[in-house]
Amino acid sequence: MTLTAPTLSDLPAAAAQLISFAGTEKVFLFTGDMGAGKTTFIKSVCEALGVTGGVTSPTFAIINEYSAPNQKIYHFDFYRLKTQTEALDMGAEEYFYSGNYCFIEWPEQIPDMLPLHYISVAIKVLTDGSREIAIDKV
Template sequence: MTLTATSASDLPGLATQLINYAGNSRIFLFNGDMGAGKTTFIKSICAALGVKDGVTSPTFAIVNEYAGAADKIYHFDFYRLKTQTEALDMGAEEYFYSGHYCFIEWPEKIPDMLPLHYISVSIKVLADGARQISVEKN
């Protein structure tokens, strides 16, 4: 599935489409260059899932937890990790297999720890500033 956001106002509708497409899948891997809009899109997805609190990048905390309307949501940013062992030491796998939503930025930092089944979300900035969002079930 390919989605296009020409402005931030498109994101709430795209977030709903993504949630519907994912069905029962709870693990989402977000790929894209720095500044592509991964965290911004995750904020819209969290809002669509009923999160009332502020959603911020967990760059320094590594993981943030949010309360959705019906489920917990864990938001990871592994950008600062130097090794996968750091994610293992913080118990990342326990989160991944908890059955709760997990939104993972920079999943390439933990390739050997990723669950077998997930939704891959790749965000690419187009020449006109729009975002092309490619989504695949794995």
């Protein structure tokens, strides 16, 4: 499925479509160039799931935890990892298989640790500044 978000105000509708498409799948891999809007889109997805606190990039913390009604959400940013071992040492795989939502930015940093099943979310900036969001079940 491919969605287009011409403006930031279109992200909540795209987030709702993503959640509906995912069904029971809880692990999401977000890819796209730096500045493509991965964190901004994750913020919209978290809001759609009921997160009321702030959603920020975990660039330096590597992982942020958010609370939504009756569930936890884990947001990873693996951009700064030097090796996959760093993610392994922090117990990333335990989060991935916890049954909670996991939103993973820069999954290409941990190729050998990715779960077998996930939702792929590829964000691309188009020439007019809108975002193309390609979503697939893997």
